Structures are given as structure tokens and as C-alpha cells.
Amino acid sequence: MMWNAVSKSVVGAWSLLALMAGPLAGPLDADTEAGTDTDPGHILVQSTTSTENSGLFEAILPQFTAQTGIEVRVVAVGTGQAIKNARNCDGDVLFVHDRASEERFVADGAGLSRADVMYNDFVIVGPAADPAGIAGLGDVAEALSTIAATGQAFVSRGDQSGTHKAERRLWVTAGVDPDPASGTWYRESGSGMGATLNIAAGMDAYTLSDRATWVAFQNKASLAILVEGDDRLFNQYGVILVSPEACPSVRAEAGQAFVDWLTGPAGQAAIAGYRRDGRQLFFPNAGRGTN
Amino acid sequence: MQDFTAAVGLAVRLLATADPDLVEIVSLSLQVSLTALIIAALVGLPLGACLAIGRFRGRSVAIVVVNALMGLPPVVVGLIVYLCLSRAGPFGVLGLLYTPAAMIIAQTVLVLPIIAALSRQILEDLNRDYDEQLRSFGVGWRGSVATLLWDARASLATVLLAGFGRAIAEVGAVIIVGGNIDHVTRVMTTAIALETSKGNLALALALGLVLLLIALAVNALAAALRQSMPEAARA
Numbered sequence: 075m076m077w078n079a080v081s082k083s084v085v086g087a088w089s090l091l092a093l094m095a096g097p098l099a100g101p102l103d104a105d106t107e108a109g110t111d112t113d114p115g116h117i118l119v120q121s122t123t124s125t126e127n128s129g130l131f132e133a134i135l136p137q138f139t140a141q142t143g144i145e146v147r148v149v150a151v152g153t154g155q156a157i158k159n160a161r162n163c164d165g166d167v168l169f170v171h172d173r174a175s176e177e178r179f180v181a182d183g184a185g186l187s188r189a190d191v192m193y194n195d196f197v198i199v200g201p202a203a204d205p206a207g208i209a210g211l212g213d214v215a216e217a218l219s220t221i222a223a224t225g226q227a228f229v230s231r232g233d234q235s236g237t238h239k240a241e242r243r244l245w246v247t248a249g250v251d252p253d254p255a256s257g258t259w260y261r262e263s264g265s266g267m268g269a270t271l272n273i274a275a276g277m278d279a280y281t282l283s284d285r286a287t288w289v290a291f292q293n294k295a296s297l298a299i300l301v302e303g304d305d306r307l308f309n310q311y312g313v314i315l316v317s318p319e320a321c322p323s324v325r326a327e328a329g330q331a332f333v334d335w336l337t338g339p340a341g342q343a344a345i346a347g348y349r350r351d352g353r354q355l356f357f358p359n360a361g362r363g364t365n
Numbered sequence: 366m367q368d369f370t371a372a373v374g375l376a377v378r379l380l381a382t383a384d385p386d387l388v389e390i391v392s393l394s395l396q397v398s399l400t401a402l403i404i405a406a407l408v409g410l411p412l413g414a415c416l417a418i419g420r421f422r423g424r425s426v427a428i429v430v431v432n433a434l435m436g437l438p439p440v441v442v443g444l445i446v447y448l449c450l451s452r453a454g455p456f457g458v459l460g461l462l463y464t465p466a467a468m469i470i471a472q473t474v475l476v477l478p479i480i481a482a483l484s485r486q487i488l489e490d491l492n493r494d495y496d497e498q499l500r501s502f503g504v505g506w507r508g509s510v511a512t513l514l515w516d517a518r519a520s521l522a523t524v525l526l527a528g529f530g531r532a533i534a535e536v537g538a539v540i541i542v543g544g545n546i547d548h549v550t551r552v553m554t555t556a557i558a559l560e561t562s563k564g565n566l567a568l569a570l571a572l573g574l575v576l577l578l579i580a581l582a583v584n585a586l587a588a589a590l591r592q593s594m595p596e597a598a599r600a
Contacts, residue, residue, distance in 0.1 A: 118463060127563050132547075149463060149544035163452030164462055268562030275564075293564030323452050323460070 116145035117328045120157075120165035122236060123266040125311070126150035128286035128355055134344040138335050144328045152266065154234030160184065160314075163321035166329035168314040169336075171236035171284075176312045184321075185314035189337050192345050192356040193310045196240055197288060198301035199271070200226075200280035208280075214304040218248040225259045227279035228252070231270050232262025240309065241282045247306060271297070284309055286355040311356070313337065337361065372570035379571060380578075387572075391579065394552040397465050397539070398532035401472035406525055409480030414510040416481065417488035418496075428485060434478035439471075439537030446471040446542045463544040468552070471538040476528040483524040488513045519591050526587055533580060553579075 125131055126148060135146045149159065153170040160168045161184050168185060170176060179185045198208070198217055206226040208217040221228050230252070231238035245252055252260040261279065263270045267287040274281040275295035283291075288299070315333050318326040335341040337360035345358045379387045416428055448454050450462040450470070461467045491513055499509050514521065536554035543550030545559060553576045560569035 123562065127559075147463065147544075147546045147549055149546060159451075162454075163457070266562050268564055271564060272561065291564040293566055321452060323457075 115143060115328075116147055117166040117325050117332055118164070119146055119148050119167045119169055119332070120160045121148050121150055121169040122153050122156060122171055123150050123268065124171070124237070124284045124287045125169065127266075127268050128290040129350060130286065130345070130348055130356060133348045134341070137344050138332065138341065141340065142328075142331055142335065144331060146332065152231070152233045152235030152238070154238075160316050163316065163323055166316055166325045167332055168316060169311065171309055171311045172239050173310055173312060175239070176314060180314060183319070184317055186317050188312050188314045189333065190359055190361070191311045191313050191336050192342075192358045192360070193308060194285045194356050195302065196237065196282050196307040196309050197285050197299045198280060199274065199283055199288060199297045200300045201278040201296050202298040203278075203296070204300055206280065209300045211301050212304060214244055214301055214306055215248040217301045218244055219250050221280050222248070222250045222252065222255070222259070227259050227261060227277055229270050229274045229277070229279045229281040230260060230262045231267065231282075232264045233266070235266070236309075237267060237282060237284055244282070244306065286350075289350050289353060289355055310359075368566045368570060371567035372574060375567055375571035376574040379575065387575065389548065390551050390553055390556050391575065393465065393550075394533060394554075394576075395579070397468045397552060398472060398529060401469045401476055401532050402525060402529050404469070404473045405476040405480050405528055409477045409528075410484050410514060410521065411510065412477075412481040413484030414488050414514060416485040418492050418506065418509060418513070428482075431478050431482045431485065435482050437475060437478065439475055439535040440541070442471050442474050443538035443541030446474065446538065450542065462542060463546060463550060465543070465550060467542040468539045468550060471542045472532040472535065475535060475538060476532050479531055480524055480528045483527060484517075484521055487517050487520045487524065491517050519594055522587055522591060526584060529583060530580065533576070533583075 121131070127150070131146075131148050131150075135148070139145055149156070149165065151159070153172045153175065156165075156168060156170050157175055157179055159165055160179070168176070168179065169191070176185075176188050180188050198214065200206070200208070200221075206221045206224045208220050211217045211220070218228075230241060256262060261273075261277075263273050265273070267283055268291060270281055271283060271287070271291050272293055273279070275293055275297050278296060280300070285302075313333050313336055315326065315329045316324045318324045336345075342358035342360055345356050346354065348355060378384075412431075416424065416431065446467060447462065449456050450459070450467050451457055452460075452462070461470070492509075495509070495513060495516075499512065504512065534554065536558050539545075539550070539552055540555045540558060543552070543555065545551050545555040551559075553572060557569045557572045557576070560566075560572065
């Protein structure tokens with residue numbers, strides 16, 4: 075009641091403003107207000123920035139909503155934060171890309187089961203001038219140890235995201251511990267993939283990015299892909315329904331419908347059909363390695 | 366430089382076509398920030414008045430605390446409100462996280478100290494002139510508060526504008542408690558943050574220009590209201 079009264083006065087104030095702003099005046103859509111939480115027709119998905127920033131969700135979610143009537147609300151944060159939020163029961167479905175922490179999430183009883191959805195790959199991007207001389211290397215470990223040996227700037231996500239964890243594993247593979255160099259050539263941004271690419275572009279540094287965010291990224295400046303194609307750059311996305319037992323607030327039925335759709339023929343076709351600049355960004359691979 | 370030119374062109378185009386997505390996020394921004402402002406004013410102005418004319422133990426400590434809270438970092442407020450509203454938190458059952466209501470709560474917490482602290486200073490100064498007279502008329506403290514609030518209304522309008530500026534401009538709190546969900550909790554500042562992270566700097570800047578225009582419009586509106594007030598209130 076209180077909300078409606080307040081909201082009406084606010085709407086009034088807005089209309090006044092809209093009149094002043096002239097061209098901005100338009101029908102006010104007031105149904106985005108609070109209280110929508112009670113409607114059963116939506117689910118909350120905790121996901122990663124790469125799926126959102128690459129435009130994938132914008133392309134495929136309307137298809138799911140059209141087929142099922144279920145609205146999908148996406149909170150796009152790093153994989154680490156997404157998992158933490160889902161552990162707090164602040165989400166119905168988890169859709170991220172760090173297999174080890176996904177499996178731990180399920181093993182701990184926080185999620186029902188994990189299913190593969192799709193994959194793409196990571197790439198090492200850096201200044202096209204390539205001062206470290208890694209361009210064209212087929213061995214990502216060699217590329218990283220060369221960056222370290224030449225002391226060229228490398229920007230790490232530093233945020234426990236799926237990409238950050240993949241990067242940390244690659245340093246282990248390369249036999250380099252970058253931590254002592256933190257603040258010198260190894261720079262931890264503590265930010266999302268896009269923000270980290272902006273930083274790398276600004277300081278002519280190397281970084282590891284998922285290919286989807288890279289392709290969709292608009293501020294490439296002098297950056298280019300220098301290393302790709304190594305099997306160790308594989309990037310698998312998985313989906314998990316948050317356990318209704320652990321979290322009674324979970325909209326299990328609608329959430330399961332989303333998981334089934336993503337891993338079923340319709341969702342897989344939607345993922346395969348998403349193109350950016352004529353290129354496919356994600357490759358569906360559900361049904362293999364489900365546990 | 367290219368981004369600047371592109372941004373101006375984009376901003377004009379967004380406004381001229383009344384881009385539906387833009388209208389949606391602008392109206393949500395205004396709904397959230399103005400509602401937070403109204404709630405913060407309803408609590409903050411009386412609180413400021415009590416601190417201004419009240420004589421009670423701990424008053425000076427309370428004033429220092431309220432003044433200090435003006436510097437609350439939005440991201441900390443966002444985190445605290447998140448922890449409270451999370452399903453795992455004390456108010457999780459309300460299901461408010463990732464709704465505009467959560468964003469209003471966070472911005473109210475941010476704006477309240479600004480309104481209370483600034484209005485306290487204004488009312489205390491005014492009360493120095495009024496105190497004796499109010500006493501001689503035998504006006505009680507409630508009447509005094511009402512008189513002071515009314516007579517200082519023009520200065521207090523500026524206080525409200527400062528609070529509105531804080532609310533409409535912050536991103537740290539709303540992005541945590543709102544989640545920047547498209548068509549649900551996406552506001553101007555979170556949209557700007559998102560476009561920046563997509564590397565879409567021109568669009569991000571264009572949205573920033575629109576946000577500036579809105580702030581200008583709100584302040585122009587306030588100035589017009591102020592002009593229409595009697596001279597005495599424009600202290």
C-alpha cells in the first residue's frame with residue numbers, strides 16, 4: 075500500500091521531469107517495481123560476466139521465455155562470487171565455468187547435479203607489437219614463462235573468477251609463481267573480464283581472456299590474440315540447479331526447466347546459433363560428462 | 366577524442382528516439398533514487414532537527430557519528446544490505462534481494478546521514494536566531510521543530526538535492542543489491558558500468574551525458590521552485 079502511494083508520487087515527479095526533458099517523455103513502465111518476487115514466473119540465474127558481456131544471454135534467453143513463459147533474471151558476476159551467492163541461496167540456477175568449484179558445490183550438497191552445457195576457449199591477448207615475442211606459440215606454458223622471463227606486464231583478473239582460476243592453473247603448468255611479482259609486471263586488477271581488458275588495452279599488457287568476451291569487446295585498441303589453440307586453453311561451462319533441500323526458496327520446477335532446456339536440443343541449438351561478427355562464440359556439448 | 370564525439374551523437378540519438386531501454390532505465394533510476402530520497406528526508410529532517418535543538422546526553426557524539434556516516438562508502442553499504450537481505454541473512458525471508466526495493470533501502474542508508482547532518486547544521490544556525498523568540502511565545506519543542514523546518518525550507522531543498530545527487534550517482538551499492546538485472550534492476554549507473562566493461566566506451570559516455578542532463582533537470586526544477594518561494598524562506 076505504502077509502496078503504491080510512494081511510487082505514485084514518484085511517478086508524478088517523473089512525469090514532470092519527462093515533460094521538461096521533452097523527447098524522453100513516454101509511457102511509464104511501472105511494473106519493474108518491488109514485489110515481483112512473489113510471481114512464480116521467473117528464475118534467478120547466478121552466472122558469469124562472459125555469458126552476459128558476450129551477448130549470449132540476450133540472444134538465447136528470449137527463446138526460452140517464449141517457449142516456457144518463464145522469465146530469466148541474470149546476475150552476472152565472477153564465478154567465485156556467483157558460487158558464493160548461490161551458496162547463500164540467492165539464486166535458483168548456477169551457470170558458470172570452473173569445473174573444480176562446480177563439482178565441490180555439488181559435493182557439498184549446495185547443488186543437485188552438474189551438467190556440461192557448452193565450451194569455448196581462452197586466448198592470450200596482448201599488444202600487437204608483442205614485446206615478449208610470444209605470438210604464434212602453440213604452447214601456452216611456454217608463452218607464459220616467456221612473458222615472466224621478459225618481465226612484460228601481464229594483467230590478472232585476481233578475482234577468483236573462472237578465468238582467474240584457469241589462469242592460475244596455467245601458471246602452475248608454466249612452472250612460474252607470479253605472486254612475488256605482484257605489483258611489478260604481474261598486475262592483479264580484481265575486476266571483471268571487460269574491465270581487465272580495458273586495463274590491458276590502457277597499459278599495453280598481456281592478459282588471458284575467454285574468447286567470447288574478447289570477440290564482443292569493443293575497446294581492443296592495440297590488443298590482438300597472440301596465443302590460441304593449446305588444449306589447455308579449453309573453457310567448459312556447466313549448469314547446476316541449486317539444491318531445494320539446502321535452499322527451500324529455490325524455484326526448483328522452473329529452474330529445472332531451464333537446466334533441461336539449456337542441455338536439451340532447443341537450448342543447444344540456440345547456443346550453436348549465436349553468432350557475433352559471423353563467428354560462433356560458444357559450442358554446445360551437453361550430454362557428455364554429466365555427473 | 367573519437368569516443369567523445371561518438372558519445373554526444375549517441376546521446377542525442379538515444380534522447381531523440383526515446384529509446385525504450387533508455388526510458389526504462391532512466392525511469393527506474395529516478396523511481397529508486399527519488400523514493401530513497403523521500404524516505405531519507407522523512408527520517409533525516411526530523412532527526413537533524415532533534416540533533417539541532419535537542420539537549421540530551423550523547424548529543425555531541427551523535428552529531429560526530431552522523432557527520433562521519435556521510436562518508437559511508439557505497440560498496441560497504443551495498444555489502445551490508447546484501448548480507449542482511451540475502452536468503453542466508455536475517456531478512457532473507459522477505460525475498461527483497463535483487464529487487465528495486467533492495468536498491469531503495471541501500472540508497473536510503475547512503476542518503477540519510479547526508480540529510481540529517483547537513484540539516485542539523487542549518488537548523489542549529491537558524492535556531493540561534495529563533496530560540497529566544499520561540500521561547501517567549503511559549504512554543505513547545507514540536508512547534509519549534511516545525512517552525513524551523515518550514516522557515517529553512519529553501520536551504521533544506523539544497524540539502525535534499527545533495528542527497529539526490531549522492532543517490533542517483535552511486536553505483537557501488539545498487540550493483541551489489543540489485544544485481545544489474547536487465548529490465549528489473551538495471552539503472553543508469555549500473556548500465557554505464559556494464560557498457561564500460563563491454564568496452565563500449567562511447568555508449569557508456571552517452572549514458573553518462575544523459576545522467577548529467579537528468580541531474581541538471583532536477584536541479585533546474587528545484588531552482589524554479591525556490592524562485593517561487595517568498596524572499597524570507599530563501600535564507
